[in-house]
Amino acid sequence: MNPVAGxxxxxxxxxxxxxxxxxxxCSGGGTPAPSGGDLEGKISFLHKYADPRxxxxxxAVVAAYLADNPKVEIEVIAETDQGVKDKLRxxxxxxxxxxxYFSWAGDFTKKFVRGDLARDLTADVSGDWRAxxxxxxxxxxxxxxxxxxxxxxxxxxxxxxxxxxxxxNGVNVPTTLEELLAACxxxxxxxxxxxxxxxxxxxxxxxxxxxQLNAYYVPPETLAKDYDPATGEFTDPGYLQALxxxxxxxxxxxxxxxxxxxxxxxxxxxxxxxxxxxxIEAVEFQVLTEAGGAPAELAANWDFMKLPAPxxxxxxxxxxxxxxxxxxxxxSSKEVDIAVDFLQxxxxxxxxxxxxxxxxxxxxxxxSATTDNTFEQNVRVVQDISEASNMAIWxxxxxxxxxxxxYLNGVQAMLDGTKTAADVVADVQAAAATxxxxxx
Amino acid sequence: xxxxxxGRWSMLLWVAPAVVLLVLFVYYPVVENLRLSLFRxxxxxxxxxVGLDNYETMAADPVFWSSLFNNVAYAVVSxxxxxxxxxxxxxxxxxxxxxxxKGIFRTVYFVPAVLSLTxxxxxxxxxYNPQIGLVNGFLDLVGLAGLKHSWLGESATAIxxxxxxxxxxxxxxxxxxxxVAMQRIPRELYEAAYIDGASRIQAFRRITVPLVREMxxxxxxxxxxxxxxxxxxxxxxTAGGPNNSSHTLxxxxxxxxxxxDQMGYAAALAVVIFVITLAAxxxxxxxxRGKAVQY
Numbered sequence: 001m002n003p004v005a006g007x008x009x010x011x012x013x014x015x016x017x018x019x020x021x022x023x024x025x026c027s028g029g030g031t032p033a034p035s036g037g038d039l040e041g042k043i044s045f046l047h048k049y050a051d052p053r054x055x056x057x058x059x060a061v062v063a064a065y066l067a068d069n070p071k072v073e074i075e076v077i078a079e080t081d082q083g084v085k086d087k088l089r090x091x092x093x094x095x096x097x098x099x100x101y102f103s104w105a106g107d108f109t110k111k112f113v114r115g116d117l118a119r120d121l122t123a124d125v126s127g128d129w130r131a132x133x134x135x136x137x138x139x140x141x142x143x144x145x146x147x148x149x150x151x152x153x154x155x156x157x158x159x160x161x162x163x164x165x166x167x168x169n170g171v172n173v174p175t176t177l178e179e180l181l182a183a184c185x186x187x188x189x190x191x192x193x194x195x196x197x198x199x200x201x202x203x204x205x206x207x208x209x210x211x212q213l214n215a216y217y218v219p220p221e222t223l224a225k226d227y228d229p230a231t232g233e234f235t236d237p238g239y240l241q242a243l244x245x246x247x248x249x250x251x252x253x254x255x256x257x258x259x260x261x262x263x264x265x266x267x268x269x270x271x272x273x274x275x276x277x278x279x280i281e282a283v284e285f286q287v288l289t290e291a292g293g294a295p296a297e298l299a300a301n302w303d304f305m306k307l308p309a310p311x312x313x314x315x316x317x318x319x320x321x322x323x324x325x326x327x328x329x330x331x332s333s334k335e336v337d338i339a340v341d342f343l344q345x346x347x348x349x350x351x352x353x354x355x356x357x358x359x360x361x362x363x364x365x366x367x368s369a370t371t372d373n374t375f376e377q378n379v380r381v382v383q384d385i386s387e388a389s390n391m392a393i394w395x396x397x398x399x400x401x402x403x404x405x406x407y408l409n410g411v412q413a414m415l416d417g418t419k420t421a422a423d424v425v426a427d428v429q430a431a432a433a434t435x436x437x438x439x440x
Numbered sequence: 441x442x443x444x445x446x447g448r449w450s451m452l453l454w455v456a457p458a459v460v461l462l463v464l465f466v467y468y469p470v471v472e473n474l475r476l477s478l479f480r481x482x483x484x485x486x487x488x489x490v491g492l493d494n495y496e497t498m499a500a501d502p503v504f505w506s507s508l509f510n511n512v513a514y515a516v517v518s519x520x521x522x523x524x525x526x527x528x529x530x531x532x533x534x535x536x537x538x539x540x541x542k543g544i545f546r547t548v549y550f551v552p553a554v555l556s557l558t559x560x561x562x563x564x565x566x567x568y569n570p571q572i573g574l575v576n577g578f579l580d581l582v583g584l585a586g587l588k589h590s591w592l593g594e595s596a597t598a599i600x601x602x603x604x605x606x607x608x609x610x611x612x613x614x615x616x617x618x619x620v621a622m623q624r625i626p627r628e629l630y631e632a633a634y635i636d637g638a639s640r641i642q643a644f645r646r647i648t649v650p651l652v653r654e655m656x657x658x659x660x661x662x663x664x665x666x667x668x669x670x671x672x673x674x675x676x677x678t679a680g681g682p683n684n685s686s687h688t689l690x691x692x693x694x695x696x697x698x699x700x701d702q703m704g705y706a707a708a709l710a711v712v713i714f715v716i717t718l719a720a721x722x723x724x725x726x727x728x729r730g731k732a733v734q735y
Contacts, residue, residue, distance in 0.1 A: 115485060261571065401701055416594045
């Protein structure tokens with residue numbers, strides 16, 4: 001059994017914020033410089049940031065690397081978040097994986113490891129380079145004691161809220177799940193139709209709720225056992241409670257008909273102040289700033305909080321949904337030196353700070369987010385992530401695909417009223433049994 | 441005239457590239473897919489021979505049956521709206537609309553057919569949006585708010601909403617096919633019919649419909665085959681959701697292969713799609729054999 005995948009990542013850590021500040025202060029030589037231009041060859045590089053807002057960053061970093069390494073060529077393949085999932089499978093099946101390719105942490109990466117398609121990077125990522133990462137981010141890509149991925153971004157899920165709308169409607173920032181439901185009721189009583197903007201067209205936004213709620217309602221050891229395909233059973237009553245809690249959140253807070261609304265459409269309702277709350281990833285915080293295109297009034301009036309935990313719960317109240325995203329190196333790559341060197345360059349402190357400055361994203365490189373290069377909420381969110389007791393990896397990537405599908409389809413069916421929470425638990429248990437059989 | 445041996449070789453030489461390409465890119469993949477459907481494999485694992493297990497799994501898979509139903513629904517609705525609707529539209533434009541208006545209407549109806557499916561899919565995602573969409577807005581306007589739905593977000597309405605979009609997009613294409621066929625019908629036939637006292641509807645039934653029979657067959661084959669290959673619009677608008685309710689066989693095959701890591705199962709689905717479309721075409725060709733009409 002793999003020691004990491006299938007359970008929430010241990011500690012995304014304390015240290016991040018404190019170390020951020022400390023390293024930022026003395027960061028001149030914090031990250032080692034990659035090799036000095038004598039490499040020669042060509043690599044391919046697949047990322048999932050094809051959005052026109054993000055590609056300039058990658059273009060700039062690749063161009064800078066090529067300027068330093070004139071004998072190197074890089075073929076950049078840009079995909080979308082959705083598209084990269086099937087592109088990777090097509091490439092894996094046809095043995096044409098790029099030298100460097102994107103992969104989510106969890107079972108998604110484990111598939112490449114099991115298929116002997118990902119290089120063991122334990123010896124490559126060592127010394128100062130290894131030390132430059134927050135340890136939990138590396139741990140997310142470590143299986144059986146070996147490192148298979150280089151973390152690139154750091155992400156976590158938060159409820160963002162419009163401070164002005166809360167104040168105008170006499171709502172305090174909720175600290176428990178029960179208070180959140182009451183706050184939603186207050187908003188509705190005051191005529192706010194959608195207290196929490198929510199679009200679930202492709203299923204994953206609801207899965208992020210379930211990731212957090214499972215961590216709250218199920219003891220961590222049970223969760224770790226069940227998320228591992230070889231031992232998963234999902235018989236703990238906490239799974240049903242978590243789904244019922246989601247049903248409550250839906251009834252009290254979420255946008256009706258959410259399966260027919262995209263996440264981006266829902267986000268527009270938060271941006272134009274129609275909805276006072278929205279559940280988003282920290283990498284999306286940038287769009288809530290004026291630089292990211294948000295209206296000035298909202299940009300000056302938003303803050304964030306974790307999805308509040310229920311008052312009493314057997315799970316881990318300190319857990320936080322999120323994970324790093326990162327890159328793997330093809331086991332069959334003929335240009336491993338260049339691939340490693342490029343990844344080292346991509347995750348240098350300088351480029352990590354540029355990532356945070358240009359895109360507003362958090363990096364796992366220590367010292368990358370400071371008040372000098374990003375907005376105030378981003379600096380604070382690093383602190384908040386550091387205080388999480390556990391990082392709960394996205395449910396749709398940490399579990400076996402059959403279990404993930406049972407959740408994705410089941411929660412959509414709950415939203416359109418065709419299944420109950422108990423039905424979904426039964427589906428998940430059946431999927432876990434199938435997954436277990438497939439691993440034996 | 442006898443063809444010389446050299447001429448025959450020369451003929452074969454000219455045909456050979458096309459035959460080679462056809463064998464390589466059409467027939468070989470079909471046979472290879474049939475072989476792969478007998479294995480369990482994924483992008484990340486080696487092939488394991490499982491015989492007909494994938495077909496047994498398919499028979500017990502509720503999503504396969506709902507996808508098949510969705511394809512059949514797609515085909516039936518498309519034949520009614522696209523083939524019959526396209527025929528009527530073409531006849532109306534040819535017989536009743538005159539001058540510049542004829543060209544304008546042809547263009548208006550045909551334009552959706554040249555739009556990218558992805559663009560149309562996204563456009564209709566907005567039209568069906570439960571909050572800001574035109575459909576719900578219109579229902580509000582006419583006092584039918586009780587009929588409002590999250591059209592793409594409910595299991596009961598998602599596939600029908602996609603089918604409706606597809607009719608809007610494709611009817612113009614079929615209409616143009618019929619216009620081409622109708623323009624080949626001699627005007628004298630209509631003039632003679634009108635002199636004999638036939639109404640426009642009688643002329644349509646007795647002259648137009650029989651003389652565009654071959655085009656009707658072609659349009660029906662295209663429409664039914666197309667209905668069993670529908671994939672893009674489903675993927676763009678719902679990705680098969682909610683709860684797999686709007687999958688077609690092609691989108692379920694795609695999801696099985698590239699999301700669920702069940703390549704062997706997906707290959708079995710591909711075999712079924714191939715058999716269905718081939719059978720549908722053969723049946724239609726057989727039914728229409730030797731029934732071409734000429735006056």
